[in-house]
Amino acid sequence: MATDLIRELDDLAEDARGAIAAASSRDELDALRVDYLGRRDGRLTAVLRRLGELAPEDRPAVGKRANEIKEEVAELLEARSAEFGGEPEAGPALDLTLPGRRRWLGARHPVTQVVDEIYGVFRDLGFVRARGPEAETDWHNFEALNTPLDHPAALPGDTFYLDDGILLRSHTSPVQIRTMLSHRPPIRILAPGLVYRRDPWDPSHAPAFEQIEGLVVDEGITMVDLKATLGEFARRLFGSGTRTRFRPSFFPFTEPSAEVDVSCPFCESGCSTCKGTRWLEIMGAGMVDPAVFEAVGYDPERYTGFAFGMGPGRIAMNLFGVPDIRLLYEGDIRFLEQFS
Numbered sequence: 001m002a003t004d005l006i007r008e009l010d011d012l013a014e015d016a017r018g019a020i021a022a023a024s025s026r027d028e029l030d031a032l033r034v035d036y037l038g039r040r041d042g043r044l045t046a047v048l049r050r051l052g053e054l055a056p057e058d059r060p061a062v063g064k065r066a067n068e069i070k071e072e073v074a075e076l077l078e079a080r081s082a083e084f085g086g087e088p089e090a091g092p093a094l095d096l097t098l099p100g101r102r103r104w105l106g107a108r109h110p111v112t113q114v115v116d117e118i119y120g121v122f123r124d125l126g127f128v129r130a131r132g133p134e135a136e137t138d139w140h141n142f143e144a145l146n147t148p149l150d151h152p153a154a155l156p157g158d159t160f161y162l163d164d165g166i167l168l169r170s171h172t173s174p175v176q177i178r179t180m181l182s183h184r185p186p187i188r189i190l191a192p193g194l195v196y197r198r199d200p201w202d203p204s205h206a207p208a209f210e211q212i213e214g215l216v217v218d219e220g221i222t223m224v225d226l227k228a229t230l231g232e233f234a235r236r237l238f239g240s241g242t243r244t245r246f247r248p249s250f251f252p253f254t255e256p257s258a259e260v261d262v263s264c265p266f267c268e269s270g271c272s273t274c275k276g277t278r279w280l281e282i283m284g285a286g287m288v289d290p291a292v293f294e295a296v297g298y299d300p301e302r303y304t305g306f307a308f309g310m311g312p313g314r315i316a317m318n319l320f321g322v323p324d325i326r327l328l329y330e331g332d333i334r335f336l337e338q339f340s
């Protein structure tokens with residue numbers, strides 16, 4: 001009896017070797033595994049069920065042979081599975097002593113974050129976005145803005161000229177001119193963009209930086225509209241308790257003109273951001289000079305307006321405590337990734 005069962009087992013092994021060698025897919029191998037080694041209905045199990053028919057002293061030899069065959073068949077199945085792109089071997093590839101991998105997150109540039117926030121506030125106040133070219137004519141950049149070409153700002157010492165009469169715009173104010181030339185009032189625009197100046201590359205200057213221009217033109221616009229709009233803007237950007245201060249100033253294209261300060265959002269009694277003055281200067285502004293309306297063909301008797309210009313880079317430096325403007329423009333990932 002025992003020898004019968006051992007012969008059956010040897011036949012079964014022989015069958016299995018042939019079938020495994022002939023298998024041509026992973027699915028076939030899986031089916032063979034069930035067929036030969038399946039715990040409930042597998043062929044090996046069927047033979048082992050008959051161990052009970054043997055005399056007790058014969059059982060170990062048959063059991064031993066059955067185990068050998070089981071191991072052999074399992075190994076053959078494993079080896080052929082690997083040929084069909086089997087699961088990677090678990091084990092040495094996983095090194096639990098390695099430090100974990102941090103997922104790297106991109107971040108919007110701090111100046112972009114501030115521009116988006118400022119634009120969001122003015123959009124809610126009814127402004128639309130406008131844009132103009134970075135290579136401008138000297139007429140749009142200076143003369144139409146009531147600034148003669150012998151003004152110091154227009155000289156090649158301060159402004160990058162590309163060609164005769166063509167320059168890299170030194171402020172976003174020429175977008176005022178382009179907008180008024182192509183549209184009739186009422187106008188309510190916000191124009192963010194890069195501007196260029198022959199400035200040194202030092203902690204507080206960069207030769208290219210962002211500005212945001214605003215322009216409102218309609219009948220009956222007064223300085224009250226300017227103050228109310230910029231005051232509301234400051235409260236929405238810096239917090240509801242923010243106060244605004246207008247200091248007399250001069251720009252060729254606005255009259256009267258003002259520098260606009262906001263109460264320092266970071267201190268009660270002086271701090272490093274406002275250098276103890278309690279105020280932060282955030283923009284230049286004023287009522288549009290009638291000479292500018294004349295340059296674009298608007299009737300200065302009928303229309304009035306206000307304009308303002310600010311530097312979101314400087315505002316970002318204040319908001320985020322950035323000590324050197326060059327950090328904003330060097331593209332150093334160690335700096336930029338702090339803003340994610």
Ligand code: PHE
Nearest residue numbers: 171173251284285307308309
């Ligand atoms: N263009 C001015 C500058 O670059 C800012 C400004 C814009 C002032 C609009 C008044 C009105 O400094």
